[in-house]
Amino acid sequence: MVNPVHLRTLVEVTRLGSFAAAATRLGYTASAVSQQMSALERDTGVVLFQRSARSVQPTDAAQVMTRHASKVLTDIDALLAASSRTHAATSQELRLGIFPSLATYVLPRLLRSPSWPDLGINLKVSVAEPGQTIQGLRTGGELDVALVYQVGQSGLAWPHTVSRQWIGDDNFRVVLPKSWGIQANAEVNAAQLNDVPWIMHHPGTPDAMVIERLFASCNLHPQVAVHSDDFNASLQLASVGLGAALVPELALQNRPDGVVVLDVPEIRLARNIFALLINDKATAQVGVFVDRLSGILNELSRDTRLG
Missing domain, CATH: 3.40.190.10 (Periplasmic binding protein-like II)
Incomplete structure (x- = not known):
């Protein structure tokens, strides 16, 4: 399944002409953009970029996919908005595990946004560190989604029965x-x-x-x-x-x-942030919820660097 976050990144890479420029625009690292584009190539089976030591060049397939991606992303937003209006009386319960700093600085911004009520999610929140949150997924009844981070190869492990989606660094x-x-x-x-x-x-x-x-x-x-x-x-x-x-x-x-x-050039380290989702809870509504959290996270990261 193609990740809409990767489609948005593709549109920016093609429009701006480089991974670095797209990373600056979206608030990612250039490495993260490269990883997203590699994942999109794997998911679609299409070579999107010709890479060299100095540049990346979009292929004809990338140009075609970008045009379709722009339409798909517009249609997704319109479909979800229409669905929310049509089924305003129904909502999906989502039991969310989230680590403290994401709960403090990112989630409240989404909950305060004017579009939040239209998403149709009845949120139940548990704030804890990743190790404890993942246990909620393992026990099979406490959580539907866990937002966790990993620093390097820190030994964090999650069940094989969940899907993982990168949402930012x-x-x-x-x-x-x-x-x-x-x-x-x-x-x-x-x-x-x-x-x-x-x-x-x-x-x-x-x-x-x-x-x-x-x-x-x-x-x-x-x-x-x-x-x-x-x-x-x-x-x-x-x-x-x-x-x-x-x-x-x-x-x-x-x-x-x-x-x-x-910013000390030699010191490069990040907490890689992921959403771990119980597969049968990974609905379109949950996908948009995670996508919007990702957007807020990367906006905050960009503002911190500019500040």
């Missing part, structure tokens, strides 16, 4: 105390951060192991001043000068005034 950013006098978006490399105190995850946690490997690959050996697994606490402690921190962009939606956000 929550990129990590380096945060420093403003009192250190470094300007936001200053050019800083990883080696320059060796001699400063850091706020790090507790040793042995999955995120800590991924971050430690990443830092080691950058020849960064942090002097740990604070251990914290809570990103909001890490931000507050950074704001009063206790150390630098590596924090995902969603947490930065509520960053305090006393920090600056840097």
Whole structure:
């Protein structure tokens, strides 16, 4: 089944002429756009792009598919809107498991949108970390959809009886105390951060192991001043000068005034966010629900980078 998110990405890639430009427009990484287009090629059995070291060129098949994709996406939106109006009295119950930062900054925006009542979903929400949320899918009665994240190959596992849909990346950013006098978006490399105190995850946690490997690959050996697994606490402690921190962009939606956000080129890490869906609950309504969450997530990510 072709993912409508991938069709939207195809339209932007073809219109703008590159994965990088489409990534900027949609709020993805260029790698994520490339992965989506590869998945679309697998799903359709069609070569859409001729790739080289320096460029990607849409094939004739991509141009044809783009024209059809634009119409399909318009028809999907119109069909769902008409269906919602026709069946306004009926709604689908959706038992949703969601991790805290997505529940804090993304889901409320969808629920406040004028179009939310038309979607026809009666939402039941459980907020928990991914490991606990996935258990709700495994037990076969507590949840229909789980929104989870994975950092690197962190060992997160899900049942084979569910389908997985990528909805976006929550990129990590380096945060420093403003009192250190470094300007936001200053050019800083990883080696320059060796001699400063850091706020790090507790040793042995999955995120800590991924971050430690990443830092080691950058020849960064942090002097740990604070251990914290809570990103909001890490931000507050950074704001009063206790150390630098590596924090995902969603947490930065509520960053305090006393920090600056840097983009350190060597430090590239993201929480890859997925929707895990019980197959018989993956209706068109649920597909639009997940698609709209993806759009909000990537809009927030884009605003964070521009800010």
